[in-house]
Amino acid sequence: MTEFRPGLEVCAANPPEILRGARFGLVMNQASIDSGFRTADEVLDESLPGQLAALFGPQHGLWSEQQDNMIETPHVLDPRRKIPVHSLYADVRKPTPEMLEGLDVLVVDLQDVGTRVYTYLWTLSLCLEAAAEKGIAVVVLDRPNPLGGDIIEGPILNPEFASFVGRVPMPMRHGLTLAEAARHLNRECGIGADLHWVPMEGYRRDSFWPEHGRSWIPPSPNLSRFEGALVYPGQVLLEGTMLSEGRGTTTPFELCGAPYIDPMALLNELEEFEFDGLCVRPYRFEPTFQKFVQQSCGGLFLHPTNPLTLRSYRFTVAMIGCIARLWPKQFAWRQPPYEYETVKLPIDILSGGTVLREAIDAGLTPDSLERVTAIDNSQWERSIRDDRIYE
Template identity: 50%
Template sequence: MLLGSERLLASNRLKGLNVGILANPASVDRDYRHIVDRLAAAADIKLAAIFGPQHGFNSDLQDNMIETPHATDPKRGVPIFSLYSETREPTKEMFDPIDVLVIDLQDVGARIYTFIYTMANCLQAAAKTGTPVIVCDRPNPIGGLQVEGPMLEPGYESFVGQYPIPMRHGMTVAELAKLFNEHFGIGAPLEIVTMEGWSRAQYFDETGMPWIMPSPNMPTLDTAIVYPGTVLFEGTMVSEGRGTTRPFELIGAPYLDADALAMRMNAHGLQGVYFRPAVFEPTFQKHAKTPCGGCQLHVTARETFAPVIAGAALIRECIGLAPDQFQWREGPYEYEHEKMPIDILAGSPQLREQVEAQVPVAEIAASWTKGVADFEALRAPYLLY
């Protein structure tokens, strides 16, 4: 398999240009060579600016809503512009030194992962300035076949969901760029460099590529597989495992009985997953230094595992097990002050209302069917593989 970045650098397309690059530590090739290093080493390319997404160019900041400062790269002497700072869209001044912006970011396949909206914001800025944008494609690490979850509804747009797509979208970053730019009308001068040798059924560990953490709490492919569902716990006061070595795989709270929660979850008979009772102690974030009862998700068959319904079922059972102690997280969340964080994450109040009412899990999943089918038809013209 060849990445889009490898094909771009082999093409001499950037010869003689002042290049800006949007990247982070995961922007490497199969030989662990970082795209910034390769651009800086090229004799006929001038690296003019670096742009960093959420968590920073070095991906060293842990949490949401911790803004990353602008800086100067000490090795190369070029500016590093943070796009998770006082601005999330590049300014004209940021684009002034560059002839073209190259985007090489590793997405994880979930609507709420902010890198795809940093890309969209760059396209919006490029549409205003006329700056060409080249998006280098990378694998969707959890495959490009399965689509799942509730749709984002109008009025619930945020930096964790700018466009009406389902929670698990099944698209690559370049496919999303085309969808945003064409269907949603951004209209930037966009060029796509596709991969060679990637198929939609492939998970990341089948590509031969090294897994580099795209963000601080995405340590492994296992994390990415469960993330589209268990990230919903960011909208609750139940720990999503931040502060442990298994974020998003461990779910729990001090008041939950681990055996009871795991038993309730396994009783649903969800495909491709086993819920093992677990007690864990986060080192930071929710319930830091306090033992939490809960469970760990063990994915036994990822092709049949549906992470979003698993996450919804887990919230439902946490409420059912301890209705007087379960709490929704209060705002603000991603600078949104008026709406509940869970509604921002889910894309509407519907999921919250369903789990509060203890709607059967199968009925919750069925409520997504039409939205998913409509999206699959919508995305079809933008699929590249």
């Protein structure tokens, strides 16, 4: 069997023709590493000396310093190379013509987590647009989808609720690698970028992160463990509520709650719904920042036990429904602004429409849970068939 290598390592060993002699910008962060834990800028600077002309950082910054949501990152100068480090989560989220001036190619090497609302995907889409407008090529160095490519979750986004957590119709858990997503966006949206990609070696579409034999490097500050990524497609919905998703703790998204929640009462209420691949235990925690800072919160800790059967989106919808039913006076939906959307409710742009919120407000039942979490897998698979790279 071929040893696993991400696109960065494949590119460094044998750079594609379009990068030979080209001045390039690099979209990356601190999780863009090789097997020796060297970051992509170091690796490509060694492989293509003197050609790296600019760096670009996504949400949370080049070094993932900005821990909370909606905290913008400043533009700075790389102190060693004396090249600009442009923030794509600041006054702009799309590279400007000035940022791309003098570049021949824009290289993208980001570790995605296979979930529609993760903003790196939409940073990629804006990079494709900017590059197409400027007339420069894009090269995506592919990395694994940590959640694999065979399991799809969550309904497809209603385009009326497009935002920076979902710009095109796509399910919550989409099953694509970043290069496959780039192919899909470039084609589906008619962007027309001169798109190239360096595929991984030894990668199987049905594989989960641990199968690659690489350490988990948090791709963003609040996904500190692979277990957090497994439950993220569901638990990220908590950002659309006034419940804590565990920010300000060491295991965000794996735990959640609020000061008014009785963990045992919540567990009992959840017995109405059946779940596989997940063990849930009562828990208490005290966030150090964000919602309920320095307040004791009751809630749950989620332990994925079988990635093949786990459906975190379905679980979290049921959990929110139970909390809303048990504590109707305390439960509340978060109000805008959220991720640059100032009108639509955060839960609506996260879930991709109003259906989920309306079902919970009406009192979630096992039947309505199945309705709001259903997806036509065959429809999505047909739409991405031509974008798949891996078997």
